Every structure is written in structure tokens, then in C-alpha cells.
Amino acid sequence: MSAATDVLAHLPAQAPGPVCVALSGGLDSSVLLHALAALPDYRARGLRALHVHHGLHADADAWQAHCTAFCAALDIALEVRHVRVDIDSGLGLEGAARTARRAAFAASLQAGEWLALAHHRDDQAETFLLRALRGSGPEGLAAMHSQRVFAAGQLWRPLLSVPRAALLAHGQAHALRWIEDPANTDLHHDRNFLRHQLLPLLRQRWPHADAAFAASAALSGQASALLGLREEAWLAAHATDGPLALEALRREPPAQRARLLRRWVGQFDAPPLPAQGVAAIEAQVLPAADGARFAWHGVEIRRWRDHLHLLPPESPWPADWSVAWDGHAPLALPDGGQLALHGAEGFEAPLRVCARRGGERLRLPGRAHSHPLKHLLQDAAIPPWQRFALPLLWDDQTLLAAGDTLLSADLSAWLRARGAHLTWQPPRV
Known part of the structure; x- marks a missing residue:
């Protein structure tokens, strides 16, 4: 079998679902799209391409035009998404462009669609080394996984076992034209240094170095998967409602605690826990009192009542925020939370929703007198960071509810008579 046909040999003849190819216009993505377009089942399932226009290079418009012509020649639909790269994000130009690109991928991907990326074995070796x-x-x-859940569908890298030489042979055999991005030769970038300086030197002594690195990546993935099965079971038992139980965490050896902390954070849409974060939590949070915390990239882990809580960035309510709410539709709150009425069409008259200001009193069911809300929140074990983020529900000058657990006698009776209830969803990470 020739190198030119190796690419097709590594692609399943039957499409796993509707496939969208991320097309930069370079060799790799051009070969992937060309090869998939030659397989009838992919066309029948709606094969299409997506090009992200970053606007960072003087030739960006020309690259878009090239991709448009390439897809037209293949009779493949092309979607172009223009993105704004936040160069002040602190991620560096490459990182910021990657973030913008992935956001465009996620926004474009349709339910059940497979986003095909053209990473190959050489890319896998570079990633392993980095x-x-x-x-x-x-x-x-x-390193890179061949398949995983992504946005509304799946992310798929069908060429991870294929060397770049096979892609080049395919492109040359079919007289394909592709874009050569000058940034790919800039040795200031770590990946380019590996690609153009280090890996060629390693291949002189070990010709199969790329395959060996890719095999090591696969073995690491298998080990990670086995460890992950135990950790997922542990978290299902000790972090069932989000917060992480400290007593159970302390029983694990330090190395396992570090893995559990990272996997727990990874369950949320949060920045990965940095390496120094594990050491800081071990030294400053686990042995400390309630309120100890570790923060990074706008989120934080905070200790409270023998649990660790992962909190989103603080988003204080405007001091004068107040709205009328009739209960017909969920109410979006200023911090990203939500208040909703279920089981009833709405209140008999609009009620006022606002933030806490201090000094409020509430009369609970079964009590003859009202009590300071501050004390009720403490008794109800409402976490301190939520106490001033609770939506308060008022009827004129009477406090009816704080969130969805502390309800006045009057509101509680009104809801019970209708089989209705309130829900308050705080902002999530």
C-alpha cells in the first residue's frame, strides 16, 4: 500500500455521524477534507467544512478565499466564522487564538455532529514532548485524544496514527494546493522548535521516535483512564452535590488527593487547577478553619463546614437593584443566577425582588414572631458567600422569602395550597 493511500486506509468507510471538518487551508486539514469527500457515506451524512477567520494575518482574507475555492471544487459546503482574538487575555497570542477558535467550533457544531480535526502522529509526538x-x-x-465529547457533539481526530509524510504524499498525489502559514516556521514558538530542530535530530538516531512518543502517549492515556474510573467512583460518593467532603479527602494519600482535587475541579467549567494550587490547598486550606481559600483565574476553592466549595468569580449585585416579578417566567438575577416559580401560573400581584441590605426580618411557618434574617441564614447553614447573593422577595414592606428555602408563613401557605414551589439557582462556575 502506498503512502498516498494510507490516509484513506485509516478512515472508516462509514461516517460516525454528520462530520464537520475544521479547515484552516493548510496541508493537514486539506488532505483530511479531500479524503473524507472521497467516501460516499460522509457526503450522504452531510459532510461540511468550517473555516475560522482570526483576522491576525495580512493574508487572512486570502486564506478564506482559498478555502472557499477548495470547498467549491469538492462541492462541499463551507461555513466561515470571524472571531476576535483577545490579545490582552494573558494567554499569549497562540493561546488567545486557540481559545477564540475553539469557541467558534463550539458555536458552530450542531447537535450530534462530529468535528474532525486533522492532527496526525507527528503532532501527537510534539504534544507528548511539550x-x-x-x-x-x-x-x-x-496528549491528544482521538475522540471526546465536545459542545453539542463529538471532537474527532481520525488521523492521530498517521504520519505527516502520508498526508504530504496524499496531497502531492492528488495535486492539492494548500496554504503555508509563515507562523509555522517561527522558532520562537516551542512547538515549531520541536518540529524543526529537535525532532529531526532525534530521528537521525531513532528513526521511529515519532511512533514511540505516540505509543507512550497512548499508554499514558490508558493509565489515566484506569485511574479515572476509581476517581469518578470516589467523587460520586464524596462530592455528590458539588462540595467535596474533607474527611474523606484526608483519608487518601497525598498523591491521590492531588489527583482527586484536579478531577473534581475538572468536572466544572473552570480553569484547570495549577500545580501550585494543590500545594497551597494542602498547606493553607486543609488544615485551616472555615473561610480558608485558594483562588486562581477568577475562581476559588473555599473551605466551609468540612467541605471544599468551588466558587465562580464574585459578581456583586448593584446596591439599588430591584425589580417587579409576576412569576410567569423565570427571573434572571444580576449575578447570573435565576429565580423561578413552578406549579403556578404566577403570583396574584407582582412582587418585588431585590438584594439583601441588612436588618431584614422574616416570620417562618409555625412561629408567632419574626426573626432577624441574619440569624435564620446562619441556622439554615446557608454558606457565607451566598448570604448577600440571596434574592429577597417582598410584598410591600413584608419579606416573603430569602432564596427558595427560607419562606414566610404566608408565602409557604400560598404555595402549598397550589402545589407550587420556588427554586433559586445560584451562579455556577
Whole structure:
């Protein structure tokens, strides 16, 4: 079998679902789209392409035009998404462009669609080496996964076992034209240094170095998956409602605690826990009193009542925020939370919703007198960071509810008579 046909040999003849190819216009993505377009089942399932226009290079418009012509020649639909790269994000130009690109991918991907990326075996070897140089563990050394859930569908890398030489042979055999991005030769970028300087030197001594690195990445992925099964079961038992139980965490050895902390954070849409974060939590949070915390990239882990809580960035309510709410539709709150009435069409008259200001009193069911809301919140074990983020529900000058658990006698009776209830959803990470 020739190198030119190796690419098709590595692609399943039957499409896994509707496939969208991320098309940069470079060799790799052009070959992937060309090869998939040659397989009838992919066309029948709605094969299409997506090009992200970053606007960072003087030739960006020309690259878009090239992709448009390439897809037209293949009779493949092309979607172009223009993105704004936040160069002040602190991620660096490459990182910011990658973030913008992935957001465009997620926004474009349709339910059940597979986003096909053209990463190949050489890319996998480079990623493995970069992760190793950063001191990564099994998860990092697993490098890129061939398939995983992404946005509304799946992210798919069908060429991870294919060397770049096979892609080049395919492109040349079919007289394809592709874009050569000058940024790919800039040796200031770590990946380019590995690609153009280090890996060619390694291949002189070990011709199969790329395959060996890719195999090590696969073995790391298997080890990570086995460890992950135990950790997922542990978290299902000890972090069932979000917060992480400290007593159970302390019973684990330090290395396992570090893995559990990272996997717990990874369950949320939060920035990965940095390496120094684990050490800081061990030294400053686990042995401390309630209120101890560790913050990074706008989120934080806070200790309270023998649990660790992962909190989103603080988003204080405007001091004078107040709205009338009739209960017919959920109410969006200023911090990203939500208040909703279920089981009833709405209140008999609009009620006022506002934030806490201090000094409020509430009369609970079964009590003859009202009590300071401050004390009721403490008794109800409402976490301190939520106490001034609770939506308060008022009828004229009478406080009817604080969130969805502390309800006045009058509101509680009104809801019970209708089989209705309130729900308050705080902002999530």
C-alpha cells in the first residue's frame, strides 16, 4: 500500500455521524477534507467544512478565499466564522487564538455532529514532548485524544496514527494546493522548535521516535483512564452535590488527593487547577478553619463546614437593584443566577425582588414572631458567600422569602395550597 493511500486506509468507510471538518487551508486539514469527500457515506451524512477567520494575518482574507475555492471544487459546503482574538487575555497570542477558535467550533457544531480535526502522529509526538517538558502526569502525557465529547457533539481526530509524510504524499498525489502559514516556521514558538530542530535530530538516531512518543502517549492515556474510573467512583460518593467532603479527602494519600482535587475541579467549567494550587490547598486550606481559600483565574476553592466549595468569580449585585416579578417566567438575577416559580401560573400581584441590605426580618411557618434574617441564614447553614447573593422577595414592606428555602408563613401557605414551589439557582462556575 502506498503512502498516498494510507490516509484513506485509516478512515472508516462509514461516517460516525454528520462530520464537520475544521479547515484552516493548510496541508493537514486539506488532505483530511479531500479524503473524507472521497467516501460516499460522509457526503450522504452531510459532510461540511468550517473555516475560522482570526483576522491576525495580512493574508487572512486570502486564506478564506482559498478555502472557499477548495470547498467549491469538492462541492462541499463551507461555513466561515470571524472571531476576535483577545490579545490582552494573558494567554499569549497562540493561546488567545486557540481559545477564540475553539469557541467558534463550539458555536458552530450542531447537535450530534462530529468535528474532525486533522492532527496526525507527528503532532501527537510534539504534544507528548511539550507536556513532558512541562512536568505533566499521565493525563497530560496522554496528549491528544482521538475522540471526546465536545459542545453539542463529538471532537474527532481520525488521523492521530498517521504520519505527516502520508498526508504530504496524499496531497502531492492528488495535486492539492494548500496554504503555508509563515507562523509555522517561527522558532520562537516551542512547538515549531520541536518540529524543526529537535525532532529531526532525534530521528537521525531513532528513526521511529515519532511512533514511540505516540505509543507512550497512548499508554499514558490508558493509565489515566484506569485511574479515572476509581476517581469518578470516589467523587460520586464524596462530592455528590458539588462540595467535596474533607474527611474523606484526608483519608487518601497525598498523591491521590492531588489527583482527586484536579478531577473534581475538572468536572466544572473552570480553569484547570495549577500545580501550585494543590500545594497551597494542602498547606493553607486543609488544615485551616472555615473561610480558608485558594483562588486562581477568577475562581476559588473555599473551605466551609468540612467541605471544599468551588466558587465562580464574585459578581456583586448593584446596591439599588430591584425589580417587579409576576412569576410567569423565570427571573434572571444580576449575578447570573435565576429565580423561578413552578406549579403556578404566577403570583396574584407582582412582587418585588431585590438584594439583601441588612436588618431584614422574616416570620417562618409555625412561629408567632419574626426573626432577624441574619440569624435564620446562619441556622439554615446557608454558606457565607451566598448570604448577600440571596434574592429577597417582598410584598410591600413584608419579606416573603430569602432564596427558595427560607419562606414566610404566608408565602409557604400560598404555595402549598397550589402545589407550587420556588427554586433559586445560584451562579455556577
